[in-house]
Amino acid sequence: MTGSQETPSFRLAYVPGATPAKWVRIWNERLPDIPLTLVQVPSTEAADVLRAGEADAGLVRLPVDRTFFSAIPLYTETTVVVVPKDHLITAADEVTLADLADEVLFHPLDDVFDWDSPPGEPAFERPATTPDAIELVAAGVGLLVVPQSLARLYHRRDVTYRPVVDAPRSGVALSWPEEATTELVEDFIGIVRGRTVNSTRGRTAAKGEAELQRTRPDQGSTRQKPAGKTAGGKGTGGKPAGRTARGRAGSAGGAKPAKRGKPRRRS
CATH class of the missing domain: 3.40.190.10 (Periplasmic binding protein-like II)
Known part of the structure; x- marks a missing residue:
């Protein structure tokens, strides 16, 4: 995205026969503040429209020029x-x-x-x-x-x-100029790939949270270990040691705990 003050928008080109309706509906549900504009173009002109920047991405027919465009094949037609x-x-x-x-x-x-x-x-x-x-x-x-x-x-x-069972088949792909892979293009890629809202629009937030987790002193590799048992049977925090700690301490000397027998009857 550029630093302009214009309201962000996304322009999707599509060739005859391509059906973007489902993906447009999901876009409008997830990004209601960013309008998506459909641009219908003839198949022979789709590449020129994308090269000229008249659309951000397009549903086009394969093949495309892979030296300039990125492409995600979507389906192949009968x-x-x-x-x-x-x-x-x-x-x-x-x-x-x-x-x-x-x-x-x-x-x-x-x-x-x-x-x-x-x-x-x-x-x-x-x-x-x-x-x-x-x-x-x-x-x-x-x-x-x-x-x-x-x-x-x-x-x-x-x-x-x-x-026609043995005729060539036409594939439809999502394509865009490789050097113009914007955040909105990434969002649309997530939609056509079936990603959830948390893995598309929440992409930036998730990345920031991951950075935060790495820098917190009480998380990850810097997390403090629980206090061990002291000689007095209590942890350093003054609380009684847990059941697991007592079990480990009892087995450290190699002696097994004596079995409890039946109480003797008094004569």
């Missing part, structure tokens, strides 16, 4: 093919890339997959965006392979989707 509702593929529960070899597949300019060799027959041109490609799928012009979250996000009643 890959699906979006098809018209009356397409033959809908008869199957799942498909393979080989099943799509003869189909026209769109690869929009914001495609989240880094294909070595795109499957299917190439379309006449690349749509600008994934929503544009889904409109073309609805028109029966071709098909589209996307992460399942995008198929749900841009759902239409005239299209559906099926899992």
